[in-house]
Amino acid sequence: MTWDTVASILIGGALTGLVYSLMALGLSVIFGVIRVVNFAHGEMMTLAMFAGVFLFTGGGLDPILSLPIVAGTLFILGYALQRRLVEPFIARPEHEQFILLLAVAILLVNGLLLAFGPDARSVTVDYAFDSFELGPIFIDKVKAYAAGVGVLVAAGLLMFFRYTRTGKAIRACSDNLMGAQVVGLNIRRLYALTFGLGVACVGAAGCLLSLLVDVTPMLGPELTLLAFVIVIIGGLGSMMGALLGGIVVGLSEALAGLLIVPSMKSMFSFGLLILILAFRPQGLFGKRT
Amino acid sequence: MSRKSRLSVSRPITRRSFSAGAAALAALAAGGSPLRRALAAKPVKLGCLAPLSGFFAREGQACKRGFDLAPAILADMGMPIEIMMGDTESNPDRARTAAEKLVNEGAEVLIGTFVSGETTAVAQVAEQRGVPHVINIAAAPKITEQGYKFVFRNFTTGPMLVINGFGLMKDLFKATGSTPKTAVFMHVNDTFGKAMGGGVKALFPKMNMPFEISTTIPYDPKAKDLSVEVAKAKATGADILMPVSHGADAIKLIREMVKQRWEPMGIMTPGSPGTYEAQFYKTLGKYSEFVIANVPWIDPKTDMSKTLLAAFAKEFPKESPELNVGFSFEACLIAADAYKRAGSGDPKALADALRATNITEHVMIGGPIQFNEKGQNVNIKSAALQNLDRKPTVVLPEASAEAKPVFPMPGWTDSRRA
């Protein structure tokens, strides 16, 4: 194995990881504030991926351009979902939240199956097969673009939480719910906004992922699992953690594929997850609560 | 979801196809009393199981297309059937209860299911209820080794696919005068890929192949991209790539090869789906060209296949006919033929008739359909299919060939790909 192969593999792993990060960010934002684990995360992602494919084949829109549309639509969906379905479950035990979101997931998977059929669908943009060449190193163009846009979206979200009034209010809810209620913040609205933002994040990530991964209605559960792995490794509820966790997972899977048998690479991720849970449950980059 | 097909009511022969005539002749030749013929005119009830929803929905729905076409074509041949459809939901527990339900509702033969785990669940129902089970698709070699008496498999096991595939590769090298020295073997690590991987490992040393396998790379069926796997394969510098894919992963594989500019002499699977499906052509466009799959295939030259393909084109203009369709159709043919010879739906008589199956004219490439003492059809052959003009084209064996093979494969940017 030559150094340039290794370099190509590692760069590819890191870029894929960045797209994963954005997807995990959605899960982390929702959990960090509302303390609800979105078990329908992967299925929502699949919905977004189908939206990306649909807008591309139907309207000729590059998923990077249709990203705001899809993210916006999913924001509304997420907002409505929180208000209509999830809200009464916030105070209920985790296993009941789990069944609720599982039901949502079942509806999404089978709705998509009915609407689009079981075939894998993909977006083939004109640069779908291109690579940047840096000497002997090949960098996948689609991955590079998707990762770049992913970082921009994530940065936008971080800025929103840091600098806007609403963003600060949401953080206040997360840090000290009672305090937030005392100062008169509209918790219900802020929760719905948060859920909407989390799902919008999933929407943006789904759009980007539709460039990289062929989508089928049955893809959801794997994406949910992947997102879990990333947020736990990075730190559940920590935004920076989700971002870095994505890169760690992308890199570790690439390395595992390179050094061990590729078919065992996700075992490596789950092993890492178990170790992290045991020795650093707040995640690599999370704060101990 | 049992589907009572209305097509099964025997109807006037509208299509004067050769096969219908042949079947009528065969019926006459078989003789038999008028009573037997009258019995045979009653449609046989086939309980067809496929994973129409869940993880294997794509393949299950392809199988269903084969089942859907069978009643009209077989009725024309004087073998009326009634299809009762059951969804296994990609879940072995469901496969079992769905099979029990179909038998309860009067299914005289069970057919299914595509997934090996579900297939064994159905096989057990068949054994317990004494209802014959014709397996349309399932490659795990062990199924016909478990000791079933009522199970018949008209599909190749992994090792059989490998023997056929390697044989065709040798023919290809001879026909084109180019022989590779090294190969890299990449297989998906699921039940099917494992059966194939085991077959390659056991048989390669005995097949006296002109090339060496330099590396074997198993990959995760759920891998989201195959960049690492392809980079590893490329680094071996092998002359050809032998992939065993499951479906959509074949697209990921080729896309990654293009991106990493890896241009081996050829890409040829020893026997797996993925490279001849509509989605493959649609997604990869010119990069789908010249890939070779050595798989059992619908013989383009038999009359029954022509009837099947014409019916398929009419009924499913957006889909492409492939082996899931062909084998599902053939399973119905086998059951209908046995029912006709048995003269009744008596399970013992049906099973005996199935054991004595000898169908010379059918749709898949290979010898007559016959089952050995384990219930395995060992006469199925593979064809070398090459993607030419965005279509799976039979290039070998010569008797069934529609075009000449192209090997070595032109590079990714070659003008012949236009």
Add this chain to the structure above:
Amino acid sequence: MRGVGAVLRGAPRAATGLAVLGAALLVAPLLVDDYLLSVILITLYFAFVGQAWNLMMGYAGQLSLGHALYVGLGGYAAAAFFVHFGLTPWAGMVIGILVAAAFAAGIGLLAFRFGIGGVYFALLTIAVAEFTRILFEHFEWVGATGGFFLPVENREINDLLMLRGSPAMFYYVILAMTVGLFLANVALIRSRMGYYWMAIREDQDAAQALGINTFRYKMMAVVLSASLTALGGVFLAFYNNNLFPIDAFGIHRSIEIILAPIIGGLGTLFGPILGAFILTPLGEVLTWALDQLGVQMAGVKHLFYGLVLLVIIRSLPGGVWPWFARRLGIEGPEARP
């Protein structure tokens, strides 16, 4: 909590119902056809593993989303020793239980020593199950992804020792297991350990302050639940005669296990059983109903299934049994989780 007997003495209608149900299940193989028998059989299986899961979650409050791990370990262990060494599953079962118990102890040790609780514990159980699935996908001794097959023997002979035989035999085995576990649960929740578990579930810190060794009792819940689930796995492996890592350890299988006890009523004696008798037949009824309506599209059934889950979990917090118990006129602890 009072025993079932005490509860039922206060509710003669429920007692009668239970007696009728028991009698019906006992003679079911004589009355129903093979299809219905296979449905009841798989329902009983889910009632069994649901009860096993309920011990850990319902009584000791530890949410496991990876229980398929124990089903798989139990099944693979017993099947492997049966196929490779001809060992009877009744002995293989012990090996399966030991392996499952060891895994559970490992998870418990990690979780409770390092203070992993709630969602984190649930994700840990998923991670271990998935890790083990991929491990078994590469474990050649038991066929890896190619699957592991048990020889299918003559169905005329019911060999209880080797667990080879007709569906009716398997039916009575799982019926005995389910009833046995139910009775064991009755005894268990009235025992000292049962009280401690519920004390931990209600308020762990308070339980600790009262001098209960919470670590020890939580470990016992996890190990006991895993061992019983492994027993269910042995049954399933010998009933199905084949094992594939994805069907044994997959997360969809873990989810199947926990649906019945949650929908039925977590932390109740009857909940897991009632839940299984609602959900498994629901699937069959939906299939039948859509059939009658002539709906053929794959996926519609699951849409309805999802909707039913949604409606139940929204409108009946705590599950169906507590609500049903109140309607039956059963008051007291058994009527609520």
